[in-house]
Structure formats: C-alpha cells, structure tokens
Amino acid sequence: MLQERSVVLIGAGNVATGLGCALHRRGIPVSQVFSRTQESARALAEKIGAEAVSSWELLRNDADLYIVSLPDEVMTREVSRIAKGREHALLVHTAGSVPMQVWEGYTARYGVLYPLQTFSKAREIDLSRVPLFIEANSPQDTLFLREWASELSEQVYEADSDQRKALHLSAVFACNFVNHLYAIADEWLESHGLPFEALLPLIDETARKVHTLSPRQAQAGPAVRHDEATIQVHLKALEGLPEWQQLYERLSRDIQDMDREKQNTLII
Amino acid sequence: MLQERSVVLIGAGNVATGLGCALHRRGIPVSQVFSRTQESARALAEKIGAEAVSSWELLRNDADLYIVSLPDEVMTREVSRIAKGREHALLVHTAGSVPMQVWEGYTARYGVLYPLQTFSKAREIDLSRVPLFIEANSPQDTLFLREWASELSEQVYEADSDQRKALHLSAVFACNFVNHLYAIADEWLESHGLPFEALLPLIDETARKVHTLSPRQAQAGPAVRHDEATIQVHLKALEGLPEWQQLYERLSRDIQDMDREKQNTLII
Numbered sequence: 335m336l337q338e339r340s341v342v343l344i345g346a347g348n349v350a351t352g353l354g355c356a357l358h359r360r361g362i363p364v365s366q367v368f369s370r371t372q373e374s375a376r377a378l379a380e381k382i383g384a385e386a387v388s389s390w391e392l393l394r395n396d397a398d399l400y401i402v403s404l405p406d407e408v409m410t411r412e413v414s415r416i417a418k419g420r421e422h423a424l425l426v427h428t429a430g431s432v433p434m435q436v437w438e439g440y441t442a443r444y445g446v447l448y449p450l451q452t453f454s455k456a457r458e459i460d461l462s463r464v465p466l467f468i469e470a471n472s473p474q475d476t477l478f479l480r481e482w483a484s485e486l487s488e489q490v491y492e493a494d495s496d497q498r499k500a501l502h503l504s505a506v507f508a509c510n511f512v513n514h515l516y517a518i519a520d521e522w523l524e525s526h527g528l529p530f531e532a533l534l535p536l537i538d539e540t541a542r543k544v545h546t547l548s549p550r551q552a553q554a555g556p557a558v559r560h561d562e563a564t565i566q567v568h569l570k571a572l573e574g575l576p577e578w579q580q581l582y583e584r585l586s587r588d589i590q591d592m593d594r595e596k597q598n599t600l601i602i
Numbered sequence: 603m604l605q606e607r608s609v610v611l612i613g614a615g616n617v618a619t620g621l622g623c624a625l626h627r628r629g630i631p632v633s634q635v636f637s638r639t640q641e642s643a644r645a646l647a648e649k650i651g652a653e654a655v656s657s658w659e660l661l662r663n664d665a666d667l668y669i670v671s672l673p674d675e676v677m678t679r680e681v682s683r684i685a686k687g688r689e690h691a692l693l694v695h696t697a698g699s700v701p702m703q704v705w706e707g708y709t710a711r712y713g714v715l716y717p718l719q720t721f722s723k724a725r726e727i728d729l730s731r732v733p734l735f736i737e738a739n740s741p742q743d744t745l746f747l748r749e750w751a752s753e754l755s756e757q758v759y760e761a762d763s764d765q766r767k768a769l770h771l772s773a774v775f776a777c778n779f780v781n782h783l784y785a786i787a788d789e790w791l792e793s794h795g796l797p798f799e800a801l802l803p804l805i806d807e808t809a810r811k812v813h814t815l816s817p818r819q820a821q822a823g824p825a826v827r828h829d830e831a832t833i834q835v836h837l838k839a840l841e842g843l844p845e846w847q848q849l850y851e852r853l854s855r856d857i858q859d860m861d862r863e864k865q866n867t868l869i870i
Contacts, residue, residue, distance in 0.1 A: 510823025555778025
C-alpha cells in the first residue's frame with residue numbers, strides 16, 4: 335500500500351538526503367526531487383532513482399505526499415507556491431521550530447514529519463532507529479502519517495508544535511552545542527600537540543552513560559565535586575582565551591547550581 | 603611477572619573502583635585498599651579480594667606499586683604521609699591536573715597513571731579501551747609503568763604534566779560540560795512532558811559522528827546555518843530562564859565565531 339503512494343521531496347539538503355536515502359532503502363519510490371540548485375537536486379535524485387527539478391514550474395502536481403525540507407525561511411517564504419495546485423495532497427515539512435500552522439490558509443491537508451536526528455550527507459543514518467514526531471491537521475492524516483512513518487522508523491510519536499519546538503531546543507543543547515564543546519576540546523588538544531582521538535572513548539562513554547543514569551546522576555568532574563583547586567588551574571590555563579574561560583566558569587557555576595537544587599529537592 | 607608485583611590502592615572512589623575492578627578482572631591482585639572511610643574501603647576491597655584499611659598506620663609498607671586516587675587536595679595534603687617509609691616503591695597518582703612534581707622531595711620513585719575516562723561505581727568500564735597516560739621520574743620506571751599499564755589497556759601513552767593538564771581540561775569540556783548540556787535538555791523536555799529517551803539516538807549519533815568527521819566538519823544546527831529566525835524562537839522560549847538563555851546565546855555566537863575563523867583559514 336505504502337509503495338503505491340507517490341512521494342515528492344522538496345529540498346536536497348542534509349535532512350532531505352537522509353530521508354530520501356532511507357525511503358529508497360525501504361523500497362518506497364520518490365518520484366521527484368526539487369531543489370533550487372539543479373546540482374543538488376541531481377545529486378540526491380541520482381542516488382534514489384528520482385527525477386531532478388530545480389524550477390517550481392516543473393514540480394509535479396500529482397503526488398500523494400510532499401515532504402518539504404527547505405531552510406526554515408525559504409519554506410516560510412515559498413509556502414504558497416508549494417501549496418498551490420496541490421490541495422489534494424498531504425504536505426508536510428520537517429522543521430523542528432516551524433509551527434504546523436505555517437500551512438494554514440494555503441492548503442487543505444497538511445502536517446509535519448520531524449526526525450529527531452542530526453543528518454549530514456557524509457553519513458548514512460539508520461532511520462529505523464530515529465524517533466519521528468508527526469502532526470497533521472486531521473485525524474485521518476494523522477493516522478495516515480503514523481502508518482506511513484512506521485514503515486520507516488520503529489519510533490513514531492505524535493507531538494504538537496509546542497512539543498516539537500521543545501524537542502528541537504533540547505536537541506540544540508544535546509547535539510549542536512555538545513558538538514561545539516567537542517570542537518573546543520579538539521582545538522585545545524591540537525594546540526598542545528595531542529590528538530583528538532584520545533578523547534573518543536570518553537566521548538562515547540559520556541553518551542552511553544545517560545542510557546542508564548539520568549544526566550544529573552551521571553554528572554562528574556571538578557565543578558560537581560567542588561574541586562576549586564582544579565577549577566582554578568583550568569581557569570588559569572584558559573587565561574589567553576577569555577571566551578572559553580568565561581564559558582568554563584559559567585558552565586561550572588551552572589553545574590553547581592543544578593546540583594544544589596537537586597540536594598534541596600532531596601532534603602525537602 | 604606483572605602478577606608478582608604487589609599493588610596497593612589508596613582511595614576507594616570512582617577512579618579507584620574502576621581501576622581496582624579492572625585489575626581484578628585481569629588477574630592482577632591488589633593486596634590492600636585504603637580509604638579514610640572504612641565502609642568505602644571495605645566495599646571496594648570485598649569486590650576485588652583485598653584487605654580493607656582506613657587508618658594510615660595500617661597501610662602496608664612492602665608493596666611494589668601504590669596507586670593513589672584520592673581527591674586532589676587530600677592527595678596533596680597527605681603526600682608526605684603516603685611516601686614515608688615507602689621510598690623503595692613506585693608511587694603514582696591518577697589525577698589529571700596535579701603535576702608529577704607533587705611527589706618531589708618526598709620519595710625517590712614516583713609518577714602518574716592517568717586514565718582518560720569517566721568512572722562511576724554504578725558502571726563497569728572496559729579499561730582495555732581506555733587511554734592511559736603515564737609519566738615517571740626515571741626512564742626505568744617509565745618503562746616499567748608502560749609495560750605494566752599495557753597489560754590493562756591497549757592504549758598507553760606518555761604525557762608530561764602539561765599535556766596531562768591539557769587532556770584533563772579538554773575532558774572537562776567533552777565530558778563534564780557535555781553531560782551538563784544533556785542535563786539541561788533533560789530538564790527542558792521534562793518540563794514539556796517529554797521523555798529524555800527520545801534524545802538518545804541523537805546523542806549517540808552526535809558522539810559517533812566525530813569518529814569520522816572533525817567536530818568542526820560535524821557542526822550542524824541553527825547557529826552555524828545562521829538561521830536567525832530559529833535562534834530567536836529558541837531565545838524567546840528560554841525567556842523565563844535567563845541563565846540558559848545567555849548560555850544559548852554565548853554558545854551560538856561562539857559556534858559562529860569558530861565557523862568564521864574556519865572560513866578565513868580556507869580563504870587564506
């Protein structure tokens with residue numbers, strides 16, 4: 335049944351590529367890939383056996399499902415152009431922080447399919463283990479989207495636009511900001527002639543640990559131990575880099591604040 | 603040969619417990635565990651078939667190797683007590699940011715054995731995959747420590763005290779601070795009725811990604827995309843929590859600064 339639905343991908347960036355490749359591997363055909371850049375459209379389309387188009391005029395009208403993975407501001411700007419003439423179809427976007435209502439007034443059947451994962455063209459993602467959060471403007475399409483998404487992932491949940499925004503914000507902390515801390519560690523090690531690879535077992539264990547302990551329980555390090563001597567040694571080492579020094583101080587203070595709160599909760 | 607060396611552990615915290623259990627599993631006997639708290643000493647000693655002591659007077663004098671995993675300030679305060687009468691033995695501490703010279707003047711043979719990993723009593727660590735950084739005050743003991751440590755881990759490296767401090771500082775960013783970002787994400791999700799578990803596939807992929815891409819190459823998210831609309835949506839959502847709002851702003855600006863540097867490097 336799913337295989338009979340005709341799917342079009344609008345966008346050819348990291349998320350569109352991740353979704354497109356996952357659909358292809360599941361045997362769900364994508365008939366067309368649209369990107370404003372012909373080269374990007376072609377790169378993804380070739381991988382998944384779809385037609386590549388880069389002009390809005392050539393975008394098919396007869397698909398059943400349109401998945402829109404464009405940069406947020408482009409998507410918001412082009413919503414009328416995407417919707418026009420496709421009122422019969424279900425249109426979904428994949429953005430964490432764009433409300434479903436962005437579609438309202440432009441088309442009849444719409445929703446959101448938000449994969450909570452970080453995608454890069456350089457890495458293949460196993461979508462079956464990626465939580466997919468869905469939302470649609472009718473119970474029928476919610477049901478359809480749930481069934482359709484369940485073919486791709488073992489973890490499909492409904493989330494309204496507020497919950498999705500909360501998920502996205504938490505993902506920025508737990509992924510994008512985390513990666514930036516890796517980048518700081520990388521630069522610091524490099525400037526001391528040490529390889530970033532030495533940190534990988536620690537990075538892996540830090541991620542694994544929160545599978546079985548809550549992040550609060552898992553917290554370790556000089557800040558939560560109130561090891562002021564080490565904190566001072568580190569702040570002194572960061573003296574030439576005031577931004578990282580301030581970041582170190584702020585995060586350490588924040589860890590101590592959160593720990594104090596936890597203690598207070600336990601006492602009360 | 604290694605099995606014949608007599609080892610004493612001074613300390614019974616997370617690191618001592620991690621090391622002690624790993625030694626035990628490798629069949630390397632630990633004759634005694636010292637902790638200032640008899641209960642902690644006994645808990646670890648029982649696990650690894652050692653004698654538990656909590657009085658300095660009962661600490662053995664006849665071991666070949668003493669591994670000291672005490673809180674930094676305790677270790678620094680007690681160094682003379684630990685060394686006295688044990689000048690024949692090799693004494694090593696396991697602290698990232700305490701220089702090897704802390705031993706100087708107190709004993710003849712000394713060094714450091716620094717495991718770059720996060721330990722908790724609740725989790726068993728496979729030490730064979732933990733990088734161990736060693737330092738000793740003589741070539742003979744460096745060689746001995748290298749051979750001895752190689753029985754425990756596939757990754758044994760020499761690092762002087764400055765390099766070890768750099769490793770420790772980078773570990774604070776890549777582990778302790780990273781875990782705190784997980785904790786923020788956890789709290790944020792909880793306050794929106796969402797389970798932290800939904801983030802685990804993202805957290806895992808974020809860690810896996812830097813095995814094959816450098817953290818700079820792996821950087822994703824609204825900041826590096828200069829997606830100001832999303833950044834503003836998130837800052838507004840954090841309005842009631844000025845500390846996390848400021849942290850969001852600082853980290854986003856820092857990501858953009860680092861990205862700009864990268865661009866400049868590419869142009870030059």
